[in-house]
Each structure stands twice: as structure tokens, then as C-alpha cells.
Amino acid sequence: MKKIGMVSLGCPKNLVDTESLLGDLSVNGYELTSDQAEAEVLIINTCGFLQSSVKESVETILEMADYKEQGACRKLIVTGCLAERHPEELLREIPEIDHLLGTKQYPLLKSLLNNRDSRRNLVHEPAQYLENYGQRVQTTPRHMAYVKIAEGCSNQCAFCIIPQLRGPIKSRTPDSILQEVRALAENGVREINLVSQDTTLYGYDIRLKDGLIDLLRQIDRVEGVSWIRLFYCYPTMVTERLMDAVAEIDKVVPYMDIPLQHTHDFMLAHMKRQEREAGVRKMLDELRRRIPGVALRTTFITGFPGETEAHFRHMHDFLKEYQFDHLGVFVYSDEEGTTAFNYPGRVPKEVAEERRSILMETQRDLVRTNNTGRIGSVFPVLVEGLDEDCLLTGRLPTQGPEIDGQVILEECSAEAGSIVPVRLTGVLDYDFVGVPVESGESGALAGGAEMETEDHGH
16 A cells, blocks of 8 residues: 555644655655545544544544545544544544554554554554654645644643643754755745744753754754744743844744733633733733834633633733734633633633624724735735635735735736735735835835845845
């Protein structure tokens, strides 16, 4: 069985695992196919973070199981967070599954296929992390990639199951990360998006004093890379030294993704978060003072057990005051195995959903107003290519891939992956409309950005 089909679900961190796994298989003689009907082996890399993602994963497994009857599939293999979380239930309820591997056993898949191993459940085998990141099969657009710099998480947030699924933080070595970044850059990647469960804690477990800052400086020197972006930064670890590094290092874009989850001290303590409101305020104020034009992304949770109307109004007022550039809001999901699973003070789901809607409506109004003020300014834009409506689109340095808005490009013939100066001419809620300008017209780009060459995107 040499023809492999793959389905990847969940977050960018899971996508990196999928790409690494595909790379590991492809260099060992396996043929990859995007046609699931012709795949002899189908692999589903699942997500099990929330009940909604569990449902999606189960539905996908059942859909792929049909190919055992309707297609060429002879082995159905399930990996990832859901396999880690519910292995016995999956094997009992879906007998079509041939093998299960967790989040720490990806390298076993190759030997499983080679040796015709008959074991069904390998989830609890000793951890064997994939380290051969240089052989990734990239599934994102050619010009951008996610780079996972650490595995696992050492925080103990009351709502989160990830530490139980992925274990404590395990940082990769700087050399292995740089090797991967260089390989990606040689293949045309211009935007490097650093991800992990807690990116700001990178290096602490391997005794690197300024691990993330030093890593940013080293990636900045990699030829071909234009933009470096930070995702999943824990609030208490966003230090002034890190802020200054983001401001000073040329290729690090002025963008910080800092999930806050809530703003009221009682709720933060109840969620077992380390930060408190005063520290969050100081951190956000310093970010905007030290990094000109910085775009801030955060996430909030509504309906966490014990959240009163007063707690919610506090968060709503905080949002109106700080006016984040990008916001995600999640309704609390009750997850067995988390600390919060046994909390009293349940908030009705319809109340939590209404609170989410209020936050998102406020965010849309704030963003529309703030974005309108940017009309007429010139920014560097990374051209993405045609979207599903056949419109040419791109992104500002302050827009992360897939989750933030985009720039709809008019009168533009630039190729995907190129970085061009664009004058913003209109706003569509979270998106902009813009037209390229001649390099001589751009002058000093807005937000302190520079574009001396195509390799400078800050």
C-alpha cells in the first residue's frame, strides 16, 4: 500500500504536524494523492480541543470510512488530538478504524505501514516526536508557512485540555528551527508564522534565557524571508524586551497575537490565568508605545462558569476602550478532563452566545471606523492570489493569514508571493480595497513600515 491520502483538521499547529508527517512518508517512497477515492491508506489528523471540533473529526472519520467500500482504501488511520483524547471510544464506535496514533507517535506510522503491524491502538506508546521538519510537504500557499517552535503547554488554564493531550512544553532547538526556515525560504516561502501553544515561553525548558528574541534575530538573517509573525503569545510573557525586539528587528511585522480570554480579575483567577487586569493594561499600553502601528489580536471566552452580567460588561467596556485590531470570541465549551468541567455557576448557552454576538458586533463597528481612517495611506501588501470569488487579494503586515481581513487588489498584475506598495482606497468591514502605487509615489509607508527592497516588509 503506497498511495496515501490525508485529511488535516484543527489549528495551524496540527497542520504543521500533518505537513511533517506527509514529508516523512514521501521521502520513504510513499505516493501522496489528493483524490481520497484512489488512496490505499487514508489518514485523518484530528482535532479534539472543543466539542465542536470533536464532532467535525468524528464526521470526517465516518466520511473517510466510506472509502473502504466505495474506494481503494485498505487502511484507515486516525491520529492527532481526538485519538489522544478518546482512543477506546473511537475504536469501539468506529470499527472501520485500523490504527490509532496520538500526538506523540507520528513517526510510528512509517514503521506501522512498512512492517504491517497489526496493533490497533498505539496512542500510549512512548513519545517519538517528528524532528525531520526539513522534509515537510507544504499544503499552504507557496509564499507562506507556519513553523511550530515548541510542542505542548505548561500552563494550566481551567478551560483547556491541551496540556493533557500534548504534555508540557518541549521547545525545539534553534538549529532545527533555522534549518526548517531555510528550507522553506529556498522553496519560495516569504512569510514565516511562528506558532506553538505558548510561543513566548519558547526556550525556557531548554535553558535559553532569551530564546524567542534570539530566534527572531536569527530568522531575520535568513535570505528570502520577508515577514516574521508571532502567534499565541501568553500575556504575562510579553516583556518589554520582547516588545523592543519586535520593534527593532526588520522582518518582524508589527503584529502580536495575545489571547486574553477575559479581562475581569475574578474571571481571570477563576480561569487559572496568571495575569490580572492591571498587568494586562500596562502590557497593552507599552506595546502601543514601543511598537508604532502595532496590530493587536486577542480572543475572549463568553459564558465561562461564574461569569455574571457585570463580568461580561467589564469585558465589553474593555474591548471598547482598547479597540483591538482583530478579535476572536468563543462560547465556553464544557470539556471533560478540564478543571472547569466541575465548576458551578453554569451560564445558559443562549446567554453565552448572545454575549458573543454583542462583542462581535461591537468589534465590527470599531474596526470599520478605525479602518476607514486608514484610507489614503500606503502599506506594503503581500499578494496572495485569486480568492474563491476570483478577486486578487493580499494582506497587510498587520493581517495574519486565514483569520484576519484581507486587501482586495484592483488594477494589480503582481504575482502571488510578491510584496507591493498599495494605497488603500476603501473599506468593507474587516477588509480593505486598494490599488498598487509606483514605488516613487509611496514615499514613507504608513505605520512606520519600509519597503526599500522586496525583502523588507516591516
